[in-house]
Amino acid sequence: MTQATAQTAISGRSRDGIAQRLAADLRDGYVVNLGVGIPLLIPQYIPPDVEVILHAENGVLGLGPLAAPGHEDPDLTDAGKQPVTLITGAAIVDSAMSFAVVRGGHLDVTVLGALQVSARGDLANWYVPGKNPAVGGAMDLVAGAREVWVVMEQVDRAGQPKIVRRCTFPLTGREVVTRVYTDLAVFHIVDGELRLTEYAPGVTPAEVRERTGARYVEDLNPEG
Amino acid sequence: MIDKFRSDAAAAVGAIPSGATLAVGGFGSSGRPDTLLDALCDLDRRDLHVIVNNVGGDFTGIGRLLLERRIRRLTASFPVLPEFYDEYFAGRVELELIPQGTLAERLRAGGAGIPAFFTPSGAGTMLADGTFPLGYQADGAVADRMPERERREFGGREHILEYGIVADFALVKAYQGDRRGNLRFRLSARNFNPLAAMSGRHTFAEVEHLVGTGELGPDDIHLPGVFVDEVLLKSELSPRKPATAECSS
Numbered sequence: 001m002t003q004a005t006a007q008t009a010i011s012g013r014s015r016d017g018i019a020q021r022l023a024a025d026l027r028d029g030y031v032v033n034l035g036v037g038i039p040l041l042i043p044q045y046i047p048p049d050v051e052v053i054l055h056a057e058n059g060v061l062g063l064g065p066l067a068a069p070g071h072e073d074p075d076l077t078d079a080g081k082q083p084v085t086l087i088t089g090a091a092i093v094d095s096a097m098s099f100a101v102v103r104g105g106h107l108d109v110t111v112l113g114a115l116q117v118s119a120r121g122d123l124a125n126w127y128v129p130g131k132n133p134a135v136g137g138a139m140d141l142v143a144g145a146r147e148v149w150v151v152m153e154q155v156d157r158a159g160q161p162k163i164v165r166r167c168t169f170p171l172t173g174r175e176v177v178t179r180v181y182t183d184l185a186v187f188h189i190v191d192g193e194l195r196l197t198e199y200a201p202g203v204t205p206a207e208v209r210e211r212t213g214a215r216y217v218e219d220l221n222p223e224g
Numbered sequence: 225m226i227d228k229f230r231s232d233a234a235a236a237v238g239a240i241p242s243g244a245t246l247a248v249g250g251f252g253s254s255g256r257p258d259t260l261l262d263a264l265c266d267l268d269r270r271d272l273h274v275i276v277n278n279v280g281g282d283f284t285g286i287g288r289l290l291l292e293r294r295i296r297r298l299t300a301s302f303p304v305l306p307e308f309y310d311e312y313f314a315g316r317v318e319l320e321l322i323p324q325g326t327l328a329e330r331l332r333a334g335g336a337g338i339p340a341f342f343t344p345s346g347a348g349t350m351l352a353d354g355t356f357p358l359g360y361q362a363d364g365a366v367a368d369r370m371p372e373r374e375r376r377e378f379g380g381r382e383h384i385l386e387y388g389i390v391a392d393f394a395l396v397k398a399y400q401g402d403r404r405g406n407l408r409f410r411l412s413a414r415n416f417n418p419l420a421a422m423s424g425r426h427t428f429a430e431v432e433h434l435v436g437t438g439e440l441g442p443d444d445i446h447l448p449g450v451f452v453d454e455v456l457l458k459s460e461l462s463p464r465k466p467a468t469a470e471c472s473s
Contacts, residue, residue: 056412057324057325058251058254058412058415059412059414059415060412073411074253074254074413075254075255075399075411075412076411076412077254077412081251081254092411092412094328094409094414094416094417094418094446095251095277095324095325095327095328095415095416095419096325096331096419098325098328099324099325099326099329102325103325103343103344127350132303133319133321133356134301134302134304134321135302135321135322135323135351136301137323137324137325138323139323139325139326139345139349139351140323140325140326140345143345143346143347144325144344144345170349170350171349173347173349174347174348
């Protein structure tokens with residue numbers, strides 16, 4: 001629990017490694033929304049036998065890869081305003097219908113980055129006080145998606161744990177996160193209880209314990 | 225005979241007075257009504273309340289109106305433009321920050337005659353609890369906060385009351401339109417456009433192509449002309465940059 005240990009570099013998963021680990025949990029037929037950052041690394045790691053429909057807030061159901069240079073269409077972007085392509089069988093709807101998909105429980109998973117996640121699943125990821133506030137679709141996504149999976153580093157740049165007892169940053173939603181994938185471990189939040197289900201290869205229980213700001217139980221054989 | 229086509233954008237948007245509330249379609253530059261916004265920029269209209277998902281970073285249209293301090297309040301989910309925040313923190317423009325799905329539904333509801341609705345989005349956050357600063361004073365103190373939302377439980381879960389938006393005017397962009405105002409959008413440029421159009425008491429639609437009445441089949445019309453009052457052609461010259469992008473500061 002000392003400052004010194006928390007700042008010692010340890011070998012966990014890389015950003016790509018976290019994305020790859022999460023991709024292995026996506027099931028065939030899932031409708032998934034990916035936030036910016038690590039989540040955008042996920043599509044390349046989705047197993048070939050798993051078909052996932054990617055949703056974008058601006059109304060795309062069936063997002064394909066980014067458009068190749070010279071093939072951009074200004075009328076076709078993702079929620080980050082990047083020029084994209086569509087998969088065969090994609091559909092496009094207006095923004096109200098897009099969020100009906102989200103709020104109505106038709107989105108299986110939303111994958112988001114986070115500033116902090118509390119042990120009971122509160123999420124803070126939209127606003128750092130003092131900086132420029134913008135919310136986009138984050139609050140709708142966490143309120144509506146059936147599962148909210150967070151991908152993030154176990155600690156922030158200052159070495160402070162991002163899994164905490166109570167979030168100190170403004171909340172995006174209360175008791176919404178169901179899983180957390182970090183460089184060091186995988187956590188599930190079940191009925192308000194934080195459970196560690198998996199250590200990243202080569203990471204020790206003590207290393208995770210020192211870098212987690214909340215209590216959790218170890219449950220290495222979760223059902224499902 | 226119904227003919228909503230107008231050839232002069234400047235004359236058409238001239239009906240918008242200072243102080244008006246405007247709903248504007250688009251998501252970034254995708255589906256943004258650049259010609260209508262350019263025409264509005266050329267008029268000396270001030271004290272506007274603009275409802276739009278986000279403000280592009282290219283200083284055209286709404287960005288230009290902001291830099292020229294002609295907007296009183298911005299209702300948006302993702303303003304992004306750094307210069308906007310300078311104005312916000314300096315107390316020169318208000319920000320009503322709304323979750324994106326709530327914003328879309330508020331526009332739809334307003335146009336559909338639904339005065340308010342309950343949603344789980346934003347419940348338990350500072351966008352619902354009355355703490356988010358709507359505006360600042362020149363000295364940096366908070367002048368006003370967004371009102372606390374009414375709360376109600378459904379199925380054991382907290383929801384908040386959000387109000388439908390009826391705007392004085394709407395500015396939208398479509399791919400095709402006919403003289404009856406029927407619109408067809410293209411790909412993800414649809415986004416907020418049908419919803420902004422619905423929310424407007426008077427709606428201007430800028431189209432890339434004016435097509436003959438009947439060319440758009442009844443099954444191919446994304447938004448019927450009943451929601452549209454005037455149809456204008458998009459100009460090849462839009463969006464225009466402002467003459468001076470440095471006029472803030």
